Amino acid sequence: MRIFIDARVLNGRVLAGIYEYTRHLIINLLRVDNFNEYFIFLNSFRQPKKTIDSFVNQNSKRIFLINYHLPNRILDISANFFSFPKIDKLIKADVFYSPNINILAFENPGKRILTVHDLSFVHYPEFFGLRERFWHWRQNFKKQIKNTGLIITVSDFVKKDIIETLNIPEGKIVRIYSGVNPFYKPIKFPYPSKPFIFYLGTIEPRKNIVGIIKAFNLLKTISQFKDLELVIAGGKGWLYDKILKEAKKSPFYSSISFVGRISEEKARELYNTASVFVYPSFYEGFGFPPLEAQACGLPVIASNRASFSEILRDSAILINPDNVNEIASAIEALLTDNNIRNSLINKGFENIKRFNWNNTAKELISICQKLCQ
Numbered sequence: 001m002r003i004f005i006d007a008r009v010l011n012g013r014v015l016a017g018i019y020e021y022t023r024h025l026i027i028n029l030l031r032v033d034n035f036n037e038y039f040i041f042l043n044s045f046r047q048p049k050k051t052i053d054s055f056v057n058q059n060s061k062r063i064f065l066i067n068y069h070l071p072n073r074i075l076d077i078s079a080n081f082f083s084f085p086k087i088d089k090l091i092k093a094d095v096f097y098s099p100n101i102n103i104l105a106f107e108n109p110g111k112r113i114l115t116v117h118d119l120s121f122v123h124y125p126e127f128f129g130l131r132e133r134f135w136h137w138r139q140n141f142k143k144q145i146k147n148t149g150l151i152i153t154v155s156d157f158v159k160k161d162i163i164e165t166l167n168i169p170e171g172k173i174v175r176i177y178s179g180v181n182p183f184y185k186p187i188k189f190p191y192p193s194k195p196f197i198f199y200l201g202t203i204e205p206r207k208n209i210v211g212i213i214k215a216f217n218l219l220k221t222i223s224q225f226k227d228l229e230l231v232i233a234g235g236k237g238w239l240y241d242k243i244l245k246e247a248k249k250s251p252f253y254s255s256i257s258f259v260g261r262i263s264e265e266k267a268r269e270l271y272n273t274a275s276v277f278v279y280p281s282f283y284e285g286f287g288f289p290p291l292e293a294q295a296c297g298l299p300v301i302a303s304n305r306a307s308f309s310e311i312l313r314d315s316a317i318l319i320n321p322d323n324v325n326e327i328a329s330a331i332e333a334l335l336t337d338n339n340i341r342n343s344l345i346n347k348g349f350e351n352i353k354r355f356n357w358n359n360t361a362k363e364l365i366s367i368c369q370k371l372c373q
Helices: 017-032 050-059 072-082 130-139 141-147 156-166 209-220 240-249 264-273 288-295 308-312 324-336 338-354 357-372
Strands: 002-006 037-041 063-066 095-098 112-116 150-153 173-175 196-200 229-233 256-260 276-279 300-303 317-319
Touching (some): 017 357, 072 130, 196 288, 209 324, 240 256, 264 288, 276 324, 288 338, 324 338
Parallel strands (some): 002 037, 229 256
């Protein structure tokens, strides 16, 4: 079987969610599959990132890199408005897999499998900038989803959302859970001088970082938390400046650190040395950071919306993201009650066993085989 993978996202932001999804999926496909051939589409006007070589070269006999050196904006416009070039006429593959919504033109779109991570851009357009909204419009996502042969979702929540929002038949959708990066695990690091709350993710309104800051302000008024700090890690997203302004308004601003985009090594260190991980996002189709935190033995507080009740079950404290007092109370409970804390740590270790990249890859191969029959 010849499997085409649209991996253009790997030319984008490192450690962004879809980047991580695509990277780990390709790594594990090549690890568990010794038979099929893979055509990795990395089209970029510039040379693709060197990071791609680290997991491609070792499988050079079964993997072929494709780069037409065209600007992707031009390719998008041509595919959207002129249905040209038709990728399945240029590349003779049996299955065409897209790990995210990224437009391509097809002679036979029924040979395509498309992963849809969420519909946040449909339900919450205000959480996205003009550039991102224009990009989603340019992708003609409704047409892509309706015409593709098979849809993969990363949670049952997203599957239900697609059925209800876009009127897609249930039989056309398969839920396959993503995995957890095995790099994240408990490791002993020197204890920090002060306890800290940790958040990792894009700095943007959808993640509800303002809610974290306001909850932190409430806790800092309690004498026993006078040494508590807040560490916020992640790249700058849409309207990040409003979040920074909220932090600067805090009377405890000196105890808030924005550390920017960090490496996997630094993320693992912070997961292992933080006191609590807080992720009260308004909308997530899956959400890697809470699971990474659990893999490192860090108790998690997350939103009670979207996919969190499915992905985290009872292994985290789920709160109303609009209720700052509730966020603060949950943090206080984990900082002061060792029984709750230890219970969630143990439940977290059990929970992450459900998410394994090898299983994700095997399920995708099985779906590809069925589509070829």
